[in-house]
Amino acid sequence: MANFIEVRDVVKQYDGHMALNHVSVDVPEGCIYGLLGPNGAGKTSLIRIINLITRPDSGTVTLDGHLIVEDDVRHIGYLPEERGLYKKMKVGDQIVYLARLKGMPKADAQREMLDWLDRFDLSEWRDKKLEALSKGMQQKVQFIATVIHHPKLLIFDEPFSGFDPVNADQLKAEILRLNEQGSTILFSTHNMESVEAVCERISLINHSQVVLEGRVDDIRQQHKKNIIAVDLAPGAKLEANDRLFGLTPPPPGSRETWIQLADGVAVRDAIAWLNEHNQLTGFHEVLPSMHEIFVETVKG
Amino acid sequence: MEKLKLIIAREYMSTVSSKSFIVMTILMPVLMLLIVAVPLAIGYLNDAGSDVEKVAVIDETGRYGQAIKATDLFEFVTLRGDTVGDPRQFYDKASGSLAAVVVIPRDVDSTAQVTVFSDKTVNMSLKSHIARSLSDTITQAHIAAYGVPNLQKMIDEANVDVDVKSVKWSDDGSETESSTEIAMVIGMILAFLTYMFVLMYGAMIMNGVIEEKTNRIVEVIVSSCKPFQLMMGKIIGVALVGLTQLAIWTVVMGVITSVVGAVLGVNLLTMSPSSMSPEAMAAMNEAQGFDMSGVLQAVMGVNYLQIFTCFVLYFIGGYLLYAALFAAFGSAVDQASDASQFTSPIIIIMIVALYAGMACIENPNGPMAVWCSIIPFTSPVVMMVRLPYDVPFWQLALSVVLLFATAAALVWVAARIYRTGILLYGKKTSFKEILRWIK
Incomplete structure (x- = not known):
């Protein structure tokens, strides 16, 4: 799969503070890509560079095979973390205005605006000023304004913050639908659950540098600690075998039994032994959550 | 370009349809x-409400009492005052029907003093009416007393009012009656208009920038267009809003004054009753040493083409220059209340320019006037005032070129401040920091 976005060796400095230190990120076409990192790590700086809001001090950004230029903003939709729209402007006018700023013809913008308002049950609010809407509705309007011009690249900065669970699910479904239709999606977030649920690949940025990059599945495999959760028949007690595995406590609140394999022991050997000596009813490999990997990597 | 047009259109439409704009546009002419x-x-x-009041005049001289004529408010009853003791007796006699008693003493010719008695504070208009009437009559009596024939005429002829008429020699030797004062007044008014416009709508630009920044809409917009386009869109859009508002005010004021004038039978602009006869008008003008036809001639003689060409140039240049500063400073703060540290220097410069313009009336070709009419921050006012005094062409050209060069440079500088400022939050910005953004 070709890379839709290639960030190469980007450096950005503000007043002597290094915001991005030789950062490179490749986002394959059609991918849902997570940009992770603690606050102040440089995620927003990188997003602003991809968005052409600011220029890097050095390094390049390539979009769809060519160096990114001013006109490419029409192919990008951006939902900033700090949401903002004109409070005194009517909902419909506002969406059409933002779509036209992205280069969409007026008639198309009008038609799409009506479709989208309908999809989000906001049709009756079209001629109301934005300030009359609830916060959740305003967020939806902002989402529509982000995606209305059919961007090939969608950048969401903390998209789910401020949404209630029902709306968050609706939003997630829409994002996945846009992805199926071919949009490449870049998430910037520290909500690790959403990363595991939707992202194929991630880059973890810490202290202005990429410290971890790759497919989510691969990263979890790489960080696994050979832990297996075993289910035993009710009342049965686990018989240990120090040569094959040791006991390790599950996270607080869990009633599972976890074992950690000794070095060089294959899963099948351990399971075979367990099956022989215990009333084993089930087992599954425990992979570290992205949350754990994040915390572990950032704390380093 | 397409995006700039969109931004201008949005800026214009949203302001013109806003409640505060509509209220302000209506309220101003009403005010x-x-x-x-x-x-x-x-x-x-x-x-209208008050009745005619009776005033008794006790004339001890027996010569001047009739001189005080009745007015709309007062009626005078003259009594021979040979027998007067206490004026109070007359007052009491007429109990209530008399508003006051005027006593003209026997020796009024030498003392020039009369007294008004009343149980109330004496009405100002009554006092001045009596003073005027008696002064004229007694003066005439004195002149007559000298017994010189035609003395009054001689005095009138001896009174000289010197009128200074200015004539300008053109290069070909012909003479035209100069209209410098009128031209200068027009120039001053137009320059003042420029500055009022800059102050009012400059603040509107700044508040708009601050609003977009605090709303956080700005990050969405600049992901679609260049910050420069957003800034210029605002500056141009607000200028159009301002011109619209001025146009509405002009029309509405014109309509209101003519309607109200028709209803009240009064011309509000000149504040003089329209029923006044031409003779009365002429008499009034003469009395004030004011030659109406001369003024009209001078008004016609002004070089309007030059004044209005320059006005348009200085208006655009001056507006751009100051608007850029307002936009830049708006981007540097988080809320309007923090902006005063940046706006007060602008306002001080503008006030200096206005005073320089007024001082320039005294000495339009002095060094200060010349310098201030060339320096871009003050030239929109000072040059407009100097214009009628045959400013050398090189000075005018230099001034206009400098103004536009400075305005362009400031727009460029402002754009650099703006694009950094709008994305920066929660920081108190200082002048020093802003200088760093420009680099």
Whole structure:
């Protein structure tokens, strides 16, 4: 799969503070890509560079095979973390205005605006000023304004913050639908659950540098600690075998039994032994959550 | 370009359709009307409601009492005052029907003093009416007393009012009556208009920038267009809003004054009764040493083409220059209340320019006037005032070129401040920091 976005060796400095230190990120076409990192790590700086809001001090950004230029903003939709729209402007006018700023013809913008308002049950609010809407509705309007011009690249900065669970699910479904239709999606977030649920690949940025990059599945495999959760028949007690595995406590609140394999022991050997000596009813490999990997990597 | 047009259109439409704009546009002419109409109405009510009051005049001289004629408010009853003791007796006799008693003493010719008695504070208009009437009559009596024939005429002829007429020699030797004062007044008014416009709408630009920044809409917009386009869109859009508002005010004020004038039978602009006869008008003008036809001639003689060409140039240049500063400073703060540290220097410069313009009336070709008419921050006012005094072409050209060069440079600088400022939050920005953004 070709890379839709290639960030190469980007450096950005503000007043002597290094915001991005030789950062490179490749986002394959059609991918849902997570940009992770603690606050102040440089995620927003990188997003602003991809968005052409600011220029890097050095390094390049390539979009769809060519160096990114001013006109490419029409192919990008951006939902900033700090949401903002004109409070005194009517909902419909506002969406059409933002779509036209992205280069969409007026008639198309009008038609799409009506479709989208309908999809989000906001049709009756079209001629109301934005300030009359609830916060959740305003967020939806902002989402529509982000995606209305059919961007090939969608950048969401903390998209789910401020949404209630029902709306968050609706939003997630829409994002996945846009992805199926071919949009490449870049998430910037520290909500690790959403990363595991939707992202194929991630880059973890810490202290202005990429410290971890790759497919989510691969990263979890790489960080696994050979832990297996075993289910035993009710009342049965686990018989240990120090040569094959040791006991390790599950996270607080869990009633599972976890074992950690000794070095060089294959899963099948351990399971075979367990099956022989215990009333084993089930087992599954425990992979570290992205949350754990994040915390572990950032704390380093 | 397409995006700039969109931004201008949005800026214009959203402001013009906003409640505050509509209210302000309506309220202003109403306010102006009230300022003019209320004193008139009060004066009218003041006179209309009151009855004619009787005033007794006790004339001990027996010569001057008749000189005080009745007015709309007072009626005078003259009594021979040979037998006067205490004037109070007359007052009491007429109990209530007399408003006051005037005593003209026997020796009024030498003392030039009369007394008004009343149980109330004596009305100002009554006092001045009596003083005027008696002064004229007694003066005439004195002149007559000298017994010189035609003395009054001689005095009138001896009184000289010198009128200074200015004539300008053109290069070909012909003479034209100069109209410098009128031209200068027009220039001053136009320059003042420029500055009022800059102050009012400059603040509107700044508040708009601050609003977009605090709304956080700005990050969405600049992901679609260049910050420069957003800034220029705002500056141009607000200028169009301002021109619209001025146009509406002009039309509305014109309509209101003519309607109200027709209803009240008064021309509000000149504040003189329209029923006044031409002779009275001429007499009034003569009395004030004011030659109406001369003024008209001078008004016609002004070089309007030059004045208005320059006005348009200085208006655009001056507006751009200051608007850029307002936009830049708006981007540097988080809320309007923090902006004063940046706006007060602008306002001080503008006030200096206005005073320099006024001082320039005294000495339009002095070094200060010349310098201030070339320096871009003050030239929109000072040059407009200097224009009628045959400013050398090189000075005018230099001034206009400098103004536009500076405006362009400031727009460029402002754009650099703006694009950094709008994305920076929660920081108190200083002048020093802003200078760093420009680099």
